[in-house]
Amino acid sequence: MITPLYEFDEETRQQIIKMHLEMQRGGNATGPIEGAYGEVYSIYFPEGTFPRQIAAKCPRVRRFGTPENARLGVEQVLHELEKTHAIFMVPWVNRFFDVQFIHGWPFILSRYRDGSLEDLIANPLGWSVSDRFASLIQIVRALRLAQERGIAAHQDLKPSNVFFDDLRRKGVPRESKGMHFHMLVGDFGLANAFRDFGRNSGSRPYMAPEQFSTSPIDPRATASFDVFALGVIAFESFMDGQHPIGVTTRDVWPWRQGIPQKWNRESTWRDWANRANEAVLSTSSELPHGIVELIYTSLSPDSAGRPSLSDFEDQLWRSLNRIDTDTCAGLRMQVEYWESLSSSDEWPHMDAKLARMRKFYATL
Numbered sequence: 001m002i003t004p005l006y007e008f009d010e011e012t013r014q015q016i017i018k019m020h021l022e023m024q025r026g027g028n029a030t031g032p033i034e035g036a037y038g039e040v041y042s043i044y045f046p047e048g049t050f051p052r053q054i055a056a057k058c059p060r061v062r063r064f065g066t067p068e069n070a071r072l073g074v075e076q077v078l079h080e081l082e083k084t085h086a087i088f089m090v091p092w093v094n095r096f097f098d099v100q101f102i103h104g105w106p107f108i109l110s111r112y113r114d115g116s117l118e119d120l121i122a123n124p125l126g127w128s129v130s131d132r133f134a135s136l137i138q139i140v141r142a143l144r145l146a147q148e149r150g151i152a153a154h155q156d157l158k159p160s161n162v163f164f165d166d167l168r169r170k171g172v173p174r175e176s177k178g179m180h181f182h183m184l185v186g187d188f189g190l191a192n193a194f195r196d197f198g199r200n201s202g203s204r205p206y207m208a209p210e211q212f213s214t215s216p217i218d219p220r221a222t223a224s225f226d227v228f229a230l231g232v233i234a235f236e237s238f239m240d241g242q243h244p245i246g247v248t249t250r251d252v253w254p255w256r257q258g259i260p261q262k263w264n265r266e267s268t269w270r271d272w273a274n275r276a277n278e279a280v281l282s283t284s285s286e287l288p289h290g291i292v293e294l295i296y297t298s299l300s301p302d303s304a305g306r307p308s309l310s311d312f313e314d315q316l317w318r319s320l321n322r323i324d325t326d327t328c329a330g331l332r333m334q335v336e337y338w339e340s341l342s343s344s345d346e347w348p349h350m351d352a353k354l355a356r357m358r359k360f361y362a363t364l
């Protein structure tokens with residue numbers, strides 16, 4: 001019998017993890033960064049290798065590291081891997097290319113990205129208004145193409161779950177007309193949770209009113225809570241990090257010591273969500289033309305009042321075209337090109353791997 005990874009003390013555990021990650025491929029492992037469900041290690045490789053950096057995500061030991069919870073943690077990672085695998089060909093999705101087990105604990109591997117949308121929002125001078133449109137368009141494309149492949153809702157859309165590669169670091173000139181940041185939606189750990197597990201919630205500042213309720217949501221319903229989250233994200237993107245609730249999101253959430261208790265209460269966010277679009281009209285002068293109405297309707301407390309993903313996308317293109325025609329045309333060409341590259345939906349090697357993993361864990 002192998003000792004489960006979580007039974008080692010923290011120091012030994014991290015030594016074991018890093019040693020295994022490094023042995024498989026070489027390189028130098030560091031981390032982890034802890035999210036809500038996962039912990040993410042990074043593996044660096046020497047100059048001249050490709051890729052230079054890999055991310056390895058496993059169930060967070062502090063949350064799932066007991067005999068009672070371990071199955072849940074493994075299940076969560078398998079779910080994320082399966083959902084992401086179903087859409088690996090979408091160029092706006094952060095795909096996983098391999099799985100590695102360390103003392104029975106699964107690690108899913110992807111390319112390490114240059115940062116997350118959170119970083120872009122926190123550095124307003126680093127991205128132009130056109131860049132903001134281009135980024136949002138890629139995110140909506142990700143959700144639309146995912147929806148066509150069975151992902152009814154990402155359900156946890158927020159800036160820290162959207163990664164990017166900075167194309168300027170890969171030789172794309174700063175002044176070129178088109179995409180400067182390649183956006184990759186990640187963390188599909190809660191995708192379709194409302195229908196697969198009867199779990200509606202996501203992350204509070206991005207949750208639509210119906211996600212605060214535990215009553216079942218019609219399984220035929222599709223991404224209308226992703227549209228709500230998109231409304232919040234668009235607002236934050238154009239307002240340099242301000243949340244439509246009236247504060248800078250990162251100042252109050254995730255809640256930590258020193259922040260007023262108000263922001264730690266679910267009711268604060270739930271009450272806001274139920275009148276989410278009220279404040280949008282008063283900030284309209286600071287938002288680009290054509291966007292006010294879009295955000296206003298996306299934040300509609302009634303899901304029926306929200307636009308579809310395709311309406312959302314169309315409005316972004318229209319607004320971008322009005323403020324920057326050349327970037328709009330350049331971006332259109334790039335989007336078409338990237339999407340035409342991923343012609344095949346087949347990845348038999350990963351299918352087989354997933355099937356073997358399912359079988360293995362079913363016997364435990």
Ligand SMILES: Nc1ncnc2c1ncn2[C@@H]1O[C@H](COP(=O)(O)OP(=O)(O)O)[C@@H](O)[C@H]1O
Nearest residue numbers: 033035036037038040055110111112113160187
């Ligand atoms: N491939 C990656 N490249 C760069 N950063 C990543 C990558 N994967 C995860 N991260 C970082 O780790 C954090 C947590 O990862 P995430 O997949 O969102 O896990 P969780 O389910 O715990 O939220 C992300 O917000 C991001 O900062």
Ligand SMILES: [Mg+2]
Nearest residue numbers: 035160161187
């Ligand atoms: Mg996350």
